[in-house]
Amino acid sequence: MTTKIDYDTLAKKYYDEYLETLKKLIAIPSVYDEATVSDEHPFGENVTKALNFMVDLAKKDDFQVKNYDNKVVEIIIGDYEENVTLLGHTDVVPAGATGWEYDPFTLTEVDGGVLRARGVSDDKGPMLASYYSLKLLKENNLLGKYQVRLLVGGNEESGSACMHHYFQTLKMKQPTYGFSPDADFPLIYGEKGIINYEVKGNFDLKNIHSIIGGVAFNSVIEKCTVNLDSDPKFVEYLKQNNVKFEMEENGDTTDIIFIGKAAHGSTPEQGINAAMVAVNNLAKFYNNAELHKICEMYNDPYGKGINAYNESKDMGKNSMNLGIFHYENKHLSLIVNFRHVDGVNPESVINNIKEANKPYEIEVSSINKLLFYPLDSTLVSTLLNVYQEETGDYESKPLAIGGGTYAKDADNIVAFGLTFPGVEPHMHDPQENIKKDDLFKGISIYAHAIVALGNKIEEEKK
Incomplete structure (x- = not known):
């Protein structure tokens, strides 16, 4: 009988470190900047700075890590061919000129646990939640015989040239299964x-x-x-x-x-x-x-x-x-x-x-292209089951949306959180926000999801 893993308890160890890391990443105004675009900085100097922040973080935590041409950072556990791949991004839309109650590039906590800043929900907060899920799994020896990749891009908001570079130009291997932490829970099975x-x-x-x-x-x-x-x-x-x-x-x-x-x-x-x-x-x-x-x-x-x-x-x-x-x-x-x-x-x-x-x-x-995965597919059904087990929410239904995510840029990927049902994160406007506890829960959900998809890979190999 398989022992049920308490991901919430395991994740608590990382909460303080996670918030401190998020604070530092938010402070980098990683907006596409044509004025500083060059061969060295394809999306501008601050986007490069944010990508290299992730490189330094991953090296400190003893991950395999590589920066591909200041377009995509690849963070890896394991050397297997089959993989669970997560796609997140550090670039953000411009803050805009009006409407901010707080400095958009300073992480500010208000209203008893709500975090405000540009990128806190799209996508620095969720991307870092997925990063700490990898760290949790690595440090607790919870992974099997499959590779886990976190790909961090720098151009999601301006056309996803980052992932095109990784998958199409460099022809890196496609995901066996995976998700992008850059939308809504329970998950997105269709995108316009x-x-x-x-x-x-x-x-x-x-x-x-x-x-x-x-x-x-x-x-x-x-x-x-x-x-x-x-x-x-x-x-x-x-x-x-x-x-x-x-x-x-x-x-x-x-x-x-x-x-x-x-x-x-x-x-x-x-x-x-x-x-x-x-x-x-x-x-x-x-x-x-x-x-x-x-x-x-x-x-x-x-x-x-x-x-x-x-x-x-x-x-x-x-x-x-x-x-x-x-x-x-x-x-x-x-x-x-x-x-x-x-x-x-x-x-x-x-x-x-x-x-x-x-x-x-x-x-x-x-x-x-339009994206559509059947509700009974292995990818969708596995992630939905993880969400339900971790939250106890069996009422919310998978979504088809107008937003475009990284899921369109790779095989076998759907968008999976981190916005919970009924929550308005105000992405792309001056009220951008996310609850601190939601980000913490994201670490647990993503860790569980990686293991669940990895188990599917191992079952299919038998």
Whole structure:
């Protein structure tokens, strides 16, 4: 009879060390930084710094560790071919300019055990929980005849070039089984397909010199700055319509900063797109045909305006997030993050988008396939059973989501936590948070999950 392992008791030893490590990692502002990108720092200097932080941590704890070109760090236990692989990341989205009650790069505990910071839930906190699950298993000799890998990437938020480098360019072995600690519990069995594209056009808005907003394709635009000829009547129009804005006079021109609400690009309906607030009001007041067209195409967060609306039983509706808006020197550039449900043909929807956007040019930058694992598959059923045993939650159901995770970048991977049902972590916005006790529980769940998947590997070898 197999002895039941009390992972919670084993994990307690690591709680204090875990929090101290998280504090140090949070302090590194590991945002993709084009200004410091180089051959040595492919995603910017601070992303490299965060990856090397993990290298130093793993060396201190006597793991096998290797940094692949400052793109991916590989942390390993065991030299077997079959493996349980975990995929996490240290890069984060930009903090944004407004809305933070605390320094985004200082780990702050509030409200009796809630941790606040950029990256605390996406994904530094969960990634480190998985790291300490490896340390727990190694130090307690709980692993069998299979390898365990933790891959820590530096480009998840900007296209996952890190994992593409590891699996496609370097052609490293694929996971036998595994998970990414970068989403929700109980687990994610389906993820929408993702199409990122740019809209390009040229036109003259006369008195409107620039419209600039957005920091990432997968975040709802929180602030948008419009520079235009000074026009007190337009300002009065905004006030009468209760539009949230700030303004700065610049001689003959005025900067009007429209205020929206940040949200994750997979759920644009939960935010308020400041660029679209700006464009809608400019279009109405100045009756501009070009701006009216943009409103018609990009007001609806489900893609109706670009003839790309679909919905399915498992995955809900398509979503469309206009993440970056840039109009300057008579040139328009829009970066759009479009996510589609099952049953959608990507080529057909791209054709619809191109047709709807005419005469503007569409340039597709990336297409990420849809992910779907049957609920009765070994991977899904094993992880669900672990979650249920560790939490006692037999009611919550596996999810199909709009968010894209590392699960699409490797074989036999699903996203598995660390956000518990009913919790709102506010990823990608200034309220990003996670409960300290949830992170601690994550160590236990992930340790149990690694062993359970490893047991499946050993059973299949017999």
